[in-house]
Amino acid sequence: MPLEKVMINIFEPNVCKDSEKLLEEVFESRWLGKGKLTNKFEADLCEYLKVQRSEFHTIASCTDALFASIRVFNLPRGSCVVIPSNSFPALPSAIIEAGLSPIIVDIDPTTGNLCLDELQKYYDTSCSAVFVTDYGGIPNDIKAIRNIVGENSVVFVDAAPSLGTFAQGKFSGQDADFCCWSFDAMKLLTCGEGGGVYIKDAQIMERFREYTYLGLSASEKSGLDRSKGGNVWWEYHIKSPGRRSIFTDINAAIGLPQIGKLEQRISRRSEIRSIYEDAFKDLDWLSYIEQGDTAVRYSNYFFTVITEHRDELAMHLKNNGIYSTFRYYPLHRIPIFQKYSMECKKCEIFSDQALNIPIHDSLSNDDVKDIIYQIKNFCSLSLGNEL
Numbered sequence: 524m525p526l527e528k529v530m531i532n533i534f535e536p537n538v539c540k541d542s543e544k545l546l547e548e549v550f551e552s553r554w555l556g557k558g559k560l561t562n563k564f565e566a567d568l569c570e571y572l573k574v575q576r577s578e579f580h581t582i583a584s585c586t587d588a589l590f591a592s593i594r595v596f597n598l599p600r601g602s603c604v605v606i607p608s609n610s611f612p613a614l615p616s617a618i619i620e621a622g623l624s625p626i627i628v629d630i631d632p633t634t635g636n637l638c639l640d641e642l643q644k645y646y647d648t649s650c651s652a653v654f655v656t657d658y659g660g661i662p663n664d665i666k667a668i669r670n671i672v673g674e675n676s677v678v679f680v681d682a683a684p685s686l687g688t689f690a691q692g693k694f695s696g697q698d699a700d701f702c703c704w705s706f707d708a709m710k711l712l713t714c715g716e717g718g719g720v721y722i723k724d725a726q727i728m729e730r731f732r733e734y735t736y737l738g739l740s741a742s743e744k745s746g747l748d749r750s751k752g753g754n755v756w757w758e759y760h761i762k763s764p765g766r767r768s769i770f771t772d773i774n775a776a777i778g779l780p781q782i783g784k785l786e787q788r789i790s791r792r793s794e795i796r797s798i799y800e801d802a803f804k805d806l807d808w809l810s811y812i813e814q815g816d817t818a819v820r821y822s823n824y825f826f827t828v829i830t831e832h833r834d835e836l837a838m839h840l841k842n843n844g845i846y847s848t849f850r851y852y853p854l855h856r857i858p859i860f861q862k863y864s865m866e867c868k869k870c871e872i873f874s875d876q877a878l879n880i881p882i883h884d885s886l887s888n889d890d891v892k893d894i895i896y897q898i899k900n901f902c903s904l905s906l907g908n909e910l
């Protein structure tokens with residue numbers, strides 16, 4: 524009996540054996556929470572990103588980072604935050620929950636990122652911040668954004684998919700006030716779940732640490748350490764209201780061995796991109812988001828094709844064992860966010876025509892060939908063209 528073909532996934536974790544060994548060590552240590560391995564994970568990532576240890580912090584998820592960031596920058600209540608429609612749905616929720624209003628604006632369809640002309644058009648005195656999303660690892664131009672919003676506004680970057688994107692020696696988001704990454708099950712560096720934040724301002728970072736740990740002082744010692752001074756150790760010294768969002772040694776054990784492999788993974792993704800570009804460059808019914816800035820080294824989290832036949836292509840791929848998807852269902856089309864949305868004509872077309880196809884580093888050369896074959900085959904079958 525022929526073996527059933529395994530579906531080619533749109534995203535796939537690439538977890539190595541070393542993680543299994545580290546997980547065993549964590550279980551044997553009888554401490555599963557935030558500890559030594561989390562410290563090592565943070566230190567290694569700081570080295571990778573070339574930032575100070577004090578500027579980086581891990582938490583339970585990137586979604587938590589979005590929610591906490593809006594709180595700790597103490598933006599004026601009732602003020603507005605401009606965001607692109609092509610964003611993760613937690614972003615407008617985080618803004619609304621903090622007592623502010625999102626202004627959802629159109630995108631630049633050549634990158635999937637916020638359109639700077641739209642930012643210019645809608646950024647006024649009611650606004651206190653802009654929160655951009657790096658679409659599939661493509662960086663936003665922070666300098667141009669600052670020129671529009673001014674030095675007194677806060678620039679936030681959701682770099683969830685762009686760990687590994689660097690330009691002129693700086694990671695994407697380094698020139699912003701805040702940047703966050705996701706280490707969830709689908710990301711380039713996966714810890715099962717997890718998130719990281721970069722905040723340059725030491726005071727705001729301290730507030731972030733406190734807010735994401737019950738409002739306890741960031742310098743609070745463990746109960747055992749406090750007991751050493753002869754004091755009772757079970758009192759809480761809460762400075763402000765807070766929640767709890769923790770990255771654990773279990774997450775760190777999964778992620779740590781992957782940090783040293785990031786460069787290799789990103790170059791494999793970039794190799795796959797070149798093969799796709801070569802295969803698709805002459806197709807007149809399909810284009811793709813280009814990444815032509817030679818000053819940028821892209822993480823290649825997405826390879827996004829654009830075609831008027833998007834839905835049929837996605838179905839054809841699925842029927843032939845290849846899973847594709849589209850990120851992000853536009854915020855302006857989600858009924859509860861519509862009242863915050865401006866006209867988003869370019870995002871309308873983008874969200875009807877864009878499709879993310881697999882580009883992860885676990886794809887074999889045969890997988891890549893199969894994906895190309897199926898895309899071209901779709902053309903000859905459905906559009907009546909020759910291969």
Ligand SMILES: Cc1ncc(COP(=O)(O)O)c(C=O)c1O
Nearest residue numbers: 584585586611681683705706707
């Ligand atoms: C742009 C963006 N922001 C935030 C998130 C949320 O990340 P997490 O799953 O770590 O909460 C995601 C998840 O896919 C994302 O793509």
